[in-house]
Amino acid sequence: MLFRSLKGKIDRGDSVAGVLHLIDYKTGKITNKKTVFKGDFDKLFTDSDYSKFLQLLLYILMKRDRNQPIPTASFYSMREAGGSYVHAQELSEGAIDHAFMDKVEEALARFLNELLERSSFEHNTKAKYCEYCFMKH
Numbered sequence: 001m002l003f004r005s006l007k008g009k010i011d012r013g014d015s016v017a018g019v020l021h022l023i024d025y026k027t028g029k030i031t032n033k034k035t036v037f038k039g040d041f042d043k044l045f046t047d048s049d050y051s052k053f054l055q056l057l058l059y060i061l062m063k064r065d066r067n068q069p070i071p072t073a074s075f076y077s078m079r080e081a082g083g084s085y086v087h088a089q090e091l092s093e094g095a096i097d098h099a100f101m102d103k104v105e106e107a108l109a110r111f112l113n114e115l116l117e118r119s120s121f122e123h124n125t126k127a128k129y130c131e132y133c134f135m136k137h
Helices: 041-045 048-063 098-117
Strands: 012-016 019-026 072-077 084-087
Touching (some): 019 048, 041 048, 041 098, 048 072
């Protein structure tokens, strides 16, 4: 790994039969639009259609242990009657295994290195993602 650590908060993690199952609870409806990932790992960080899939993959990256089975990650909508799951594996054409996650990790390192190598960037103060940015104020 080219970066030291990845931190975040995962709502729930259960170990069942030796496999860690990670769940992110959603209070809103889970969108019906499910873009299936076809293997262009760099697109995970540039194409907003993959943002929710990327979120689940980052959870897996945070918790995986190469000596254990790969964790699973899912969203659970509390809004829909009876609840509703969307599993990371449903959003990928390929199996999410350690080799797959190694490629995610490599793409993340490339993305972060590109950000760090920039000498400047154009700041868009009207962008929604800037809502909490220290540069906005």
